[in-house]
Amino acid sequence: MFQNRKESPKKNGLPNKKELPKYIIAALIITLVINIVISLISQSNHKQIDYSEFLTMVNNKQVESVEIYSDKLVITPKSDEDASAINKKLYYTGNLDYPQLVDKLYNADVKFTTPVKNTQSPIIGFILSWIIPFAIFYMLGNWFMKSLSNKIGGGGGGFMSVGKSNAKVYVEKTTGVSFKDVAGQEEAKESLKEIVDFLHKPERYTKIGAKLPKGALLVGPPGTGKTLLAKAVAGEAKVPFFSLSGSGFVEMFVGVGASRVRDLFAQAEKQAPCIIFIDEIDAIGKSREGNISGNDEREQTLNQLLAEMDGFDSSKGVVILAATNRPEVLDKALLRPGRFDRRVIVDKPDLKGRENILKVHSKNIIMDESVNLKEIALATAGAVGADLANMVNEAALRAVRMGRDTVRQDDLFEAVETVIAGKEKKDRVMTENEKSLVAFHEVGHALASALQKKTQPVHKITIVPRTMGALGYTMQMPEEEKYLMSKDELLEQIVVLLAGRAAEDLVFNEITTGASNDIERATSIARQMVTMYGMSEKFGMIGLESIQNRYLDGRPVRNCSDEISAEVDREVMNIINESYEKAKNLLKANMEALGKISSHLIFKETIMGDEFMKILNSIQIDEPVNV
Structure with a gap:
């Protein structure tokens, strides 16, 4: 069962004990102010006059009504019909027990009355004037502060708990994931299993003098299972598991992130042994190098995280897991042993x-x-x-x-x-000329693959358009997994990529835009051969480029001068041009196979690898076939 272990500031919509006095004081002040304002407004509408002035008003028929009390008379003068009840001015004067007053008022057509004495209990009056307004303002204040905290503080916790940690806490096997559900990452699982085992049986390790690693950093490309591994740790550990994202620390208020880090570690120490998992830690752990501003929110949060990781005692059983696919941007102080003792690589599976x-x-x-x-x-x-x-x-x-x-x-x-x-685009109808051109293009790829020794076998050839823009493609499938590529294999791979354009040139004596992706990939391989793999006779083993963001886009960064870069471009052009000529020569020597297989592909639109090889083997070819 999923549990959220945040300190719940409210129960049944009411504030917690720490915030209760603040709400009570605020409600009392508001109630007092409202009562005073009402009293002042009431007094401002009453004006005292002389008794003689009152009699003059009665004689001049300027009085509308009179309320006769034991000690005073409250006079309501006649006024315009448009005047509101709020703006109507009232007069009062003392009651002199004038015997002819009633007759005088009656003859002047003035309404008069003696109000019945109020028998209402003082307690009821107190409740109506103080208790009920207090309750109303208390509930309104509670609702207002709650809604304000949701907008500013990120949800529950009240306005005063903006700096509280918003980590979700998993207890027992609530994630529903165990190490059995994680495949293809055996080395990573082994490192994390040891941490889980230490939490379960610490005496086995402390007996020999070993200490629990403070933290482990999970590093790898997106989609490799870093978060899944963390959930598996939660399922296996059977200890409280604090899970949150790095962006959850950063708010618009400076100092909030640092406060949340302090609160997170305070909660973790109370729950020890436990595990803290920070996903996408690069959101707060970016390097401080070159940062001119020394007081921004992210840097304060990082400094607090570094201090907390140094401050807590690993013998208490608090382990920190973090995940990122950008380890190169993390601060060096965060990566050193004693904070993250282990770097667990979660790479693409074999x-x-x-x-x-x-x-x-x-x-x-x-x-x-x-x-x-x-x-x-x-x-x-x-x-x-x-x-x-x-x-x-x-x-x-x-x-x-x-x-x-x-x-x-x-x-x-x-x-x-x-x-x-992408999916097949069955509604896209190509002209006969386009269909023929795409067929020869794809068969050119397939033939170049079959006519060379170190290429992958053809699995499928199709000229059915796809939603991602491909009008056709040739799919190759290796016979076994390979981790190294030789120079000859890379050159033959470039030849295969350029053979599609070569087929267009040879058969139709024209070139189209269909080879754009092939050219891009071929150029990338050739450039890597020159700048990174040391496969150029001209430059030898010099690293002219390095990879940035290895686990994301893997974009190369130049490490050479403009003059050397220009020479690199010329060397890449030479490799591309030589490979293109080789592709044309291979296809020229096997034009019969190119034409026959292309005609068959135009008719069927899709042929599998064994069918392709059967047709090719029935034709006399000039190069050995890669079966």
């Missing part, structure tokens, strides 16, 4: 990891017996856990659309293509 992730996400999906998840894992190199989960779900949705009760292999492959290239 072949076995992807297969295990597919098994985890498909355990509740009804799969056909013919499904081979290893083939899907081979076809999804570079995919992270979130991608694979999405693919399995897309396959299940497709099976339902097709009216089937089980998910088949073709559903999974179609889901892979949907995530990579």
Whole structure:
């Protein structure tokens, strides 16, 4: 069961004990002020006059009514009909017990009365004038402060609790996730299992003199399962688990973030042993280097976090987990041992990891017996856990659309293509010339792959347009997972990418915009060969570029002068031009295969790898085929 362990400032809509006196005092002051104002307004409308002046007014028929009390007379003069009751002026004078007063008033047509003495209890009067107004202002003040705190303080906690921590606390196995639900990250799980085991059985480690690590930083690309791992820790630890985002510390008020950090660690020490998880810690942990302003909210929050991590005793069993995909922007003081003792890399899974992730996400999906998840894992190199989960779900949705009760292999492959290239655009109709051009382009890729020795086998060729802009594509699937690429393999990969444009040039003697993505990818590989891999004879093993934001976009940053950069551009152009000429030569020597396979593709629109190889093997070719 999910529990929120924040200090609840209200119960049944009422303030807590600390805030109660403030509300009572405020309500009393408002009630007193209102009563005084009403009394002053009442007195300002009454004016004392002489008894003789009163008699003159009666004689001149200027009196509308008179209220006769034992000690005074309250006179209401005649006034304009448009005058409001609030603005009407009243007069009063002493009661002289004038015997002919009643006759005089009667003859002057003046209304007169003697009010009945008020028999109302003083207690009821006190309640009406003090208790009820006090209760009304108390409730209005409570509602106003609550709504104001929701707007400024981020929800519950009252206006005075803006600086309170808003961490969610999970207790026991409330997350519903355990280490069994996390696949493809065995090394990361091993590091975190040790922390969980230390919390459960500290005597095993303290006996030998070992200390509990203060913190662990989970680092990796988006979608690899950093937050899922943290939830698994919550499910396994069976201790209070404080979970919040780095952005939850930062508010518009300077000092609020630091106050929340103090409150978070104060709560954690009371609940020890426990775990604190800060997601997206880069929101508050950015480097202070080069920051001119020394008093901004983020820096104060970071300084307080550093102080708290140094101040608490790890023997109490408080462990800090944090996650980020931008470790390069974090402050060096935050990363040093003694604060985050471990850096747990949560990287993209390998072949076995992807297969295990597919098994985890498909355990509740009804799969056909013919499904081979290893083939899907081979076809999804570079995919992270979130991608694979999405693919399995897309396959299940497709099976339902097709009216089937089980998910088949073709559903999974179609889901892979949907995530990579988008859905098929069945309403896009290409002209015969465009269709023919796309077919020769894609077969050019496939032939270049088949006619070289170190390329990946062709799995599928299609000229069906996709929603992400592709008019067709050639899908290759490796036979095994590879972690290293040789120079020859990279050059052959560039040749395959440029073979589509080469086929257009050879067959139609024209070039189109269809090769834009191929050119971009080929240029990127060639530039990395020159600047990062040391595969250029001209520059040798010199690092001319480095990767920035490795776990996000991986954008390269130049580390050389403008003169060297210009030479790098020329070297990249040479690699591209040589690879393009090689692609043209391969296709020129096998024009028969190019034409025959392209005609077959135009007719069927989609052909699989085994069908492609069958046609190719039936034709005399000049290069060895990569089977």
